[in-house]
Amino acid sequence: MRIQVTVDLVIFTVHESALKVLLVKRSARPFKGRMEIPGVVIRKNESLEQAALREMTEETSAHQVYLEQLYSFGDPRRHPCNRVVTVAYYALLPADRAQQVSGNGWRNVDQLPPLAFDHRRIIDYAIERLRNKLEYSTAGFQLLPKKFTLSELQAVYETILGKKLDKRNFRKKMNLLRILKPLKEWRRTGRKPARLYMFVGKKFEKLKDKGILFPF
Amino acid sequence: MRIQVTVDLVIFTVHESALKVLLVKRSARPFKGRMEIPGVVIRKNESLEQAALREMTEETSAHQVYLEQLYSFGDPRRHPCNRVVTVAYYALLPADRAQQVSGNGWRNVDQLPPLAFDHRRIIDYAIERLRNKLEYSTAGFQLLPKKFTLSELQAVYETILGKKLDKRNFRKKMNLLRILKPLKEWRRTGRKPARLYMFVGKKFEKLKDKGILFPF
DNA sequence: ACAAAAGTGTTAGAATTACACCCATGG
């Protein structure tokens, strides 16, 4: 039977204390003119992940990003005309690199416009996954530039989890984890200069496997 | 481009202190004669989940089972002839109902024969997911009959996690969770009769959302 | 009476949580 397989991408970033996703405007029917998340039809000789990376690069020019398969959506009525099964991925783009993305596609996840297909549901599902992932992995670091302050890191956690965290407990925990390297550099944007840190763990490390959990 | 979409099923059960998966023998090429996990090509008007349920019923005659999407595998070389993207699901079949499955397809996950395609990898991935799921959900209960003893429940946990648990701590935790209803029935298979319990939580409840975690 | 599995509490250590003040800088 004739089925089209696509890969759709929920690309997250955090900016100005808000979790944002990258949307693009549909130029074809159906849903012409509506916003949607970026997607591609997979090619003959590429894997699902390769297709996701290809689309990621096309939309953001970004390489080396955190990218993870989210879920596959295959309801026969999700596309009004054809039968399209989509394998959704989500990606985390550091704030500094998100600024370089051309166009103006970043939308606050709390203020999404009507979207094409079931893309709203896909985004909702991705947010849920991201929240969970934050607690037992180092995904949060993938949303920050290479060098960042502890306040910036905490702000990412607070934004995604949607709640305030205690500054001292947060820092204590980060110290314990031993995945941050303090640099001899300070950021002088606010009043008192803030120390910069680098993430030094492995990119996709599961902290749970080491018996470590973020207790937030 | 022409792609076939299938749904493959990793069906788990626990029997005689071993985690088992249901395998079937391939009757068609390629890999004719090898064992594989059950799979179906999706039909025009069914969703992915419906296809998974259809195959589940076909193989086990079981309804009302725990079924969850696992991951989608789409490497262009995973099928030697065609391009096949498979959406893998995994299911948990209670021990008593697993005995009623015709044929002799249950294999210990520690002693898997060579499998067709990338099915070995799919099973390995499903095991990993199941282990994780056990810790923050009530998935473990789905592998037991409606009524069960605490020792049987503990055995399921020990089997899947691959390690011994402390009996008193295990029971203390189960008490705290308040998801077990003690019955006025006892099982008289061993020496001292063991009290039977029923699971009374919601089927797919995420205990984490209630701030509850299995600490094993 | 003995073997086998059922059942039951306590305690030490670890992790989590709540909480308040001083510091360095720019304006």
Place this chain on the structure above:
DNA sequence: CCATGGGTGTAATTCTAACACTTTTGT
């Protein structure tokens, strides 16, 4: 000199993990 965000420690509580003996039954 003051407003702003950076930075730091302790104590109470909760959770986890280690540990051994008694009970009940069938043989």
